[in-house]
Amino acid sequence: xxxxxxxxxxxxxxxxxxxxxxxxxxxxxxxxxxxxxxxxxxxxxxxxxxxxxxxxxxxxxxxxxxxxxxxxxxxxxxxxxxxxxxxxxxxxxxxxxxxxxxxxxxxxxxxxxxxxxxxxxxxxxxxxxxxxxxxxxxxxxxxxxxxxx
Amino acid sequence: xxxxxxxxxxxxxxxxxxxxxxxxxxxxxxxxxxxxxxxxxxxxxxxxxxxxxxxxxxxxxxxxxxxxxxxxxxxxxxxxxxxxxxxxxxxxxxxxxxxxxxxxxxxxxxxxxxxxxxxxxxxxxxxxxxxx
Ligand SMILES: Nc1ncnc2c1ncn2[C@@H]1O[C@H](COP(=O)(O)OP(=O)(O)O)[C@@H](O)[C@H]1O
Ligand SMILES: [Mg+2]
Numbered sequence: 074x075x076x077x078x079x080x081x082x083x084x085x086x087x088x089x090x091x092x093x094x095x096x097x098x099x100x101x102x103x104x105x106x107x108x109x110x111x112x113x114x115x116x117x118x119x120x121x122x123x124x125x126x127x128x129x130x131x132x133x134x135x136x137x138x139x140x141x142x143x144x145x146x147x148x149x150x151x152x153x154x155x156x157x158x159x160x161x162x163x164x165x166x167x168x169x170x171x172x173x174x175x176x177x178x179x180x181x182x183x184x185x186x187x188x189x190x191x192x193x194x195x196x197x198x199x200x201x202x203x204x205x206x207x208x209x210x211x212x213x214x215x216x217x218x219x220x221x222x
Numbered sequence: 223x224x225x226x227x228x229x230x231x232x233x234x235x236x237x238x239x240x241x242x243x244x245x246x247x248x249x250x251x252x253x254x255x256x257x258x259x260x261x262x263x264x265x266x267x268x269x270x271x272x273x274x275x276x277x278x279x280x281x282x283x284x285x286x287x288x289x290x291x292x293x294x295x296x297x298x299x300x301x302x303x304x305x306x307x308x309x310x311x312x313x314x315x316x317x318x319x320x321x322x323x324x325x326x327x328x329x330x331x332x333x334x335x336x337x338x339x340x341x342x343x344x345x346x347x348x349x350x351x352x353x354x
Contacts, residue, residue: 181300
């Protein structure tokens with residue numbers, strides 16, 4: 074999708090391990106730093122990335138090995154974040170995105186992941202195909218500083 | 223616990239990659255996450271807290287968030303799961319030390335409805351001890 078892409082691309086690929094959830098948050102926060110985000114905007118980005126990457130680890134690859142790709146781009150005052158896996162995929166994306174919907178209550182999942190991604194970014198798009206994998210695209214607007222020094 | 227002593231302990235436990243510090247005070251179990259509460263750390267927090275709850279004599283839970291500035295929806299699952307455990311025996315839960323970042327998550331998830339927030343441990347403990 075064209076509007077979900079900017080320039081100055083950074084791509085990281087990492088193993089689908091829970092340990093890397095924190096790593097992905099740090100990378101996204103560091104990438105966003107070039108737009109002088111507020112602490113709150115950084116927290117928004119960290120939360121959204123954490124949810125997307127955690128989903129790839131838990132649901133996409135079901136705890137098994139796999140590779141997660143995170144692509145970061147930027148245009149004007151927008152950061153675009155794309156997280157993709159080649160895991161099991163989602164059969165019904167609309168249903169999956171409903172708040173509190175989870176297929177893993179046994180793992181104490183709250184089903185709030187997509188709701189948080191939606192709440193903490195300005196745009197969210199999920200495309201998925203059963204057996205092929207899932208891609209989550211998010212756009213986060215960073216308010217330009219009025220009195221930047 | 224004295225503040226300086228507690229801070230030293232927190233440093234030591236973090237160095238050992240421990241993501242939670244549990245402390246029992248009477249019938250209250252204080253659960254203090256030490257590292258960003260995500261899916262990675264949630265497992266450790268859950269295991270350690272459940273061990274302490276299952277040992278018995280615990281009625282209420284107090285989540286002390288003063289040492290962390292990040293939590294995602296995995297944290298919600300940890301709190302709800304522990305809440306269900308103590309609810310069964312008539313227990314309640316509360317929290318304290320909530321910073322801006324954690325507050326957003328607790329507000330958005332509606333958790334404050336079952337887990338009231340207090341400015342510090344002492345006031346939270348007092349509220350939990352009060353008969354209802
Ligand atoms: N990357 C993914 N691959 C496969 N299924 C997914 C993926 N992300 C989300 N899902 C599905 O969508 C559901 C809802 O996700 P989410 O809102 O993050 O809640 P939770 O992770 O707590 O279950 C998950 O339970 C899972 O069934
Ligand atoms: Mg999730």
